Amino acid sequence: MRCIFIFTMKKSCFLLLFLCLHCVSYVDAQIVYHDADSFPLYGKATQATTERYVRLPDSLQSVCREPLWYLSRNSAGMSVRFRSNSTQIALKWESLNNFHMDHMADVGVRGLDLYCWDEYAACWQFINSARPQLKKTESIVVGCMAPQMREYMVNLSLYDGVSSLAIGVDSLSVIEQPQLDLPRREKTVVMYGTSILQGGCASRPGMAHTNILSRRLNRECINLGFSGNAFLDYEVAEVMAAVDAGAYVLDFVPNVTVEQMEERMETFYRIIRDKHPDTPIIFVEDPIFTSTHYDTKGAESLSKLNTTLRRKFKELKKTEKHIYYVSSKDFIGKDREGTVDAIHFTDLGMMRYADVMYPVLKRVID
The missing domain is CATH 2.60.120.260 (Galactose-binding domain-like)
Incomplete structure (x- = not known):
């Protein structure tokens, strides 16, 4: 038993010495x-x-x-x-x-x-x-x-x-240079939207939902979120259309008015579609923000926006293929704990958004 104890002690001392030398070399290395x-x-x-x-x-x-x-x-x-x-x-x-x-x-x-x-x-x-x-x-x-x-x-x-x-x-x-082609760069996912899509309010960059989706899909995602400024600017549509994407996600509703949607949505869509006739284009509803369960004016405004989006999508669907619609019903979660200020997503909200979008993107890309 004494021999076994001595052997174990020697082994432990050797391991400790190895770790110390390793850390010394780490400190010495500039x-x-x-x-x-x-x-x-x-x-x-x-x-x-x-x-x-x-x-x-x-x-x-x-x-x-x-x-x-x-x-x-x-x-x-x-x-x-x-x-x-x-x-x-x-x-x-x-x-x-x-x-x-x-x-x-x-x-x-x-x-x-x-x-x-x-x-x-x-x-x-x-x-x-x-x-x-x-x-x-x-x-x-x-x-x-x-x-x-x-x-x-x-x-x-x-x-x-x-x-x-x-x-x-x-x-x-x-x-x-990296050896692994990860995330995969062919058939990129291009996402357009608001402050939430830009990353508000993730605690760190990797928790923005575009980055979460990129890791889950192992595919490059391009974030074209513009805080408070997703007004369906045609210049942005041109930039998106220049990318040979596997899917386009249009998540602009929290920033636009009903009038802007009526005026610009189809033209914005056409700029992308004319260059990519078969690429999936996904329209995303306005999240049901927590305050709208109490703020009647806010609830009415949100409902009008989502109703307009749904109607215009159905009009497109009569003649268009490869377009998809995502309800925002489960974006924040039934417990309503997914935001920092009743609008912008916490890491929890970002993960829940990704949970909804991942199967949709996975299916249309595959």
């Missing part, structure tokens, strides 16, 4: 930063931009409405992919505006988060967030890892822009 411009960027509808992390082409600056152009500088839905055997991953970035909101966490507004591909679970797994400090932030997101090759994805800020981004790995490691 962080070296690499410009993220060298690595693939996902979730961008157009490459016709001078700046990298923006969502609308330069050609629209003098054409589209000023608020729409300003919001297009936000990096919502974008992610950078790379692989490395580093024992630590750091991120260094500069926010465009250093923006803050009173109902959304700064990590979601202008922070980043990091995911790793788990080959055994065959899914993306969250590692940690990079919390923003001032306009410029440098953050070690994870450290003291075993030095093995892993595939990573960095999700970018939802309600601010990214002026520059660098990925830090230790000096004893390598950083390379």
